Amino acid sequence: MTSGAPNLIPVTVLTGYLGAGKTTLLNRILTEDHGKKYAVIINEFGEVGIDNELIVNADEEIFEMNNGCICCTVRGDLIRIIGGLMKRSDKLDGLIIETTGLADPAPVAQTFFTDDDVRAKTKLDAIVTVVDAKFFQDRLKDSQEAEEQVAFADVILLNKTDLVSADELKLVEAKIREINKYAKIFHTQNSQIPLDQILDRGAFDLQRILEVEPHFLHDHHHHEHDGDITSISVTLDGPVNPERFRMWISAVLREKGQDILRSKGVLAVDGDDRRLVFQGVHMLMDSNFGQPWREGDKRASKLVFIGRNLDGVALKRGFDACAQKR
Amino acid sequence: MNTVPAAKAPPRRDVALDAYVVGLAYDAAGNLAVATGAGKIAFMPADPLSSEAPREIVAHRGASLSFARDADGKAFLSGGDDGRLARVTLDGSVTELLNTKGKWIEAIAVSERRNLVAATAGRSVHLLAGDARHELGPHPSTVMDICFSPDGSRLAASHYGGASIHLTARPGEKPRTLAWKGSHLAVRYSPNSKFLATATQENAIHVWRLASGADMQMQGYLTKVKSLAWSFDGNWLVSSGTELAVCWGFAGKGPEGQPPMELETSSVAATVTQVAAHPAAPFIAMGFSHGAIEIADLAKKRVMPLAEPTDSPVSAIAWSSDGWRVATGTEAGQLRLFDLKPQA
Numbered sequence: 121m122t123s124g125a126p127n128l129i130p131v132t133v134l135t136g137y138l139g140a141g142k143t144t145l146l147n148r149i150l151t152e153d154h155g156k157k158y159a160v161i162i163n164e165f166g167e168v169g170i171d172n173e174l175i176v177n178a179d180e181e182i183f184e185m186n187n188g189c190i191c192c193t194v195r196g197d198l199i200r201i202i203g204g205l206m207k208r209s210d211k212l213d214g215l216i217i218e219t220t221g222l223a224d225p226a227p228v229a230q231t232f233f234t235d236d237d238v239r240a241k242t243k244l245d246a247i248v249t250v251v252d253a254k255f256f257q258d259r260l261k262d263s264q265e266a267e268e269q270v271a272f273a274d275v276i277l278l279n280k281t282d283l284v285s286a287d288e289l290k291l292v293e294a295k296i297r298e299i300n301k302y303a304k305i306f307h308t309q310n311s312q313i314p315l316d317q318i319l320d321r322g323a324f325d326l327q328r329i330l331e332v333e334p335h336f337l338h339d340h341h342h343h344e345h346d347g348d349i350t351s352i353s354v355t356l357d358g359p360v361n362p363e364r365f366r367m368w369i370s371a372v373l374r375e376k377g378q379d380i381l382r383s384k385g386v387l388a389v390d391g392d393d394r395r396l397v398f399q400g401v402h403m404l405m406d407s408n409f410g411q412p413w414r415e416g417d418k419r420a421s422k423l424v425f426i427g428r429n430l431d432g433v434a435l436k437r438g439f440d441a442c443a444q445k446r
Numbered sequence: 447m448n449t450v451p452a453a454k455a456p457p458r459r460d461v462a463l464d465a466y467v468v469g470l471a472y473d474a475a476g477n478l479a480v481a482t483g484a485g486k487i488a489f490m491p492a493d494p495l496s497s498e499a500p501r502e503i504v505a506h507r508g509a510s511l512s513f514a515r516d517a518d519g520k521a522f523l524s525g526g527d528d529g530r531l532a533r534v535t536l537d538g539s540v541t542e543l544l545n546t547k548g549k550w551i552e553a554i555a556v557s558e559r560r561n562l563v564a565a566t567a568g569r570s571v572h573l574l575a576g577d578a579r580h581e582l583g584p585h586p587s588t589v590m591d592i593c594f595s596p597d598g599s600r601l602a603a604s605h606y607g608g609a610s611i612h613l614t615a616r617p618g619e620k621p622r623t624l625a626w627k628g629s630h631l632a633v634r635y636s637p638n639s640k641f642l643a644t645a646t647q648e649n650a651i652h653v654w655r656l657a658s659g660a661d662m663q664m665q666g667y668l669t670k671v672k673s674l675a676w677s678f679d680g681n682w683l684v685s686s687g688t689e690l691a692v693c694w695g696f697a698g699k700g701p702e703g704q705p706p707m708e709l710e711t712s713s714v715a716a717t718v719t720q721v722a723a724h725p726a727a728p729f730i731a732m733g734f735s736h737g738a739i740e741i742a743d744l745a746k747k748r749v750m751p752l753a754e755p756t757d758s759p760v761s762a763i764a765w766s767s768d769g770w771r772v773a774t775g776t777e778a779g780q781l782r783l784f785d786l787k788p789q790a
Binding site: 173176177179181183184185186196197199200201204206207208209235236237 | 466
């Protein structure tokens with residue numbers, strides 16, 4: 121477990137199916153007068169019509185790591201490009217990575233857990249997924265990527281809400297919630313959103329995870345099929361034993377990491393006033409001490425898993441066994 | 447263990463450049479130039495210990511990413527994230543040799559023997575032979591590093607999945623490919639041209655015997671290996687990536703089945719980030735992640751400290767052609783220039 125390092129450049133990963141509104145959002149980030157310096161890595165088909173030396177065009181070069189971890193793929197081009205950007209003299213306030221509409225977000229996120237140089241300079245802040253309110257249901261039928269992009273998201277822009285009725289919007293949002301109960305959802309038109317809602321939010325805004333209790337799904341009856349992506353959470357009323365937790369979560373991710381797309385959590389530990397913030401992508405994980413608990417906070421521990429074939433009972437039992445004995 | 451008398455520290459000059467030191471090179475006459483992340487080239491005064499300030503010129507709009515002495519030994523080459531390969535001379539003039547329209551130029555190689563220059567740009571390598579320009583590739587992925595064989599007849603490019611070897615006299619021909627899964631970050635020919643070594647993302651180095659195509663994998667590094675150096679005589683291959691000087695022996699039958707010679711360094715909790723071989727003696731200059739500089743003496747099998755830590759990783763090292771001077775730079779822009787000639 122590493123301690124929180126200062127001055128790491130926050131990285132926002134921007135995903136979304138073709139035509140959902142990513143380019144519109146990028147153009148706003150690049151042209152709005154926000155007083156910040158962002159480097160933007162766009163994909164080779166990117167259509168950002170702006171000349172800016174901090175826009176880097178990238179091939180999405182997905183490398184399998186020759187390290188024995190079967191699902192460990194990284195974006196080799198990102199390792200290289202981030203290395204190059206870190207040589208520059210201008211101080212960056214953030215880094216935004218656009219992926220192609222068909223991209224699996226896992227290799228991008230895994231790059232930030234895997235490469236030592238990348239980890240020393242940057243931190244993954246949030247995965248932001250732009251969803252087209254009108255066509256999302258169709259996309260779910262014809263592409264696995266659309267579902268996975270929602271599953272990976274920390275923040276979802278449910279965009280083009282002006283093109284659907286209020287009832288249609290409710291249905292789309294319920295569909296998103298079936299996949300990912302814990303992402304923050306914003307309704308937008310033309311990708312209009314204050315940028316501080318999506319950039320540099322700090323460790324995925326994980327505090328929210330403790331607060332979200334997705335009861336609104338209970339009246340929406342849904343039969344899960346094998347292979348559907350869902351999300352579940354497990355909680356403990358008190359602190360965890362860090363060593364026991366580390367061993368347990370390592371084993372869970374090693375055995376089920378192919379099915380678990382995302383795992384994240386906020387943990388209380390005895391002897392530290394800060395939240396231990398945990399996040400994982402497939403088999404890789406990282407944890408840091410985050411913000412201190414506030415006065416009056418209930419120091420509970422909570423984990424969220426998003427993936428396929430999740431065994432909630434077994435995860436609950438395993439997490440319970442990590443409780444700090446008094 | 448025996449004690450050795452503490453050697454007198456060699457004279458040195460420290461200079462703060464306030465930008466990432468991307469590359470260092472001495473020209474044939476011994477003039478030192480430095481390329482930085484600010485896109486500038488700094489020329490150091492001819493007397494390495496003079497307190498005169500360096501002269502700086504701007505070579506790139508963004509950062510310089512690669513730097514080398516030109517094939518004629520009289521000027522320097524800088525590749526940038528603006529897609530330009532520039533030749534810069536001591537008088538401050540800048541000539542654009544190549545413009546790849548925004549594709550970063552991340553590695554440069556030169557062959558003094560054949561007066562050739564090569565530069566990477568994405569999946570291509572540009573070969574400059576006099577006024578002729580050849581584009582080699584595309585390779586299977588972005589080219590990470592390039593080097594010429596000692597006689598300049600071949601150009602090796604490392605990339606994801608291995609390395610490609612081009613014949614410089616027949617640049618249109620399909621290259622010979624050497625395959626090994628993984629991302630190959632650096633490539634170096636052995637001085638006798640018998641071996642090609644690559645450094646990989648997967649905390650290992652890989653070496654091919656070029657005559658037979660047989661290959662070997664050396665593992666156990668703490669981190670990815672970014673820097674490789676063959677000793678001048680080709681007897682040793684030294685690399686970054688651990689806290690030790692790890693030296694693979696290539697004299698005699700080669701390293702197969704043999705453990706490497708591991709020399710203790712005085713650095714604690716720091717890993718080697720850069721290695722550079724002396725041009726004519728069995729010394730390797732090593733820079734560390736905490737900024738210290740040490741020199742491995744491969745004949746006496748010991749490592750001597752040269753400079754203390756600075757808290758910024760060493761990002762570049764260069765020896766002068768005569769081997770009496772060595773210069774080092776860090777990510778934070780601290781330059782250290784050493785004069786190793788015995789003082790009268």
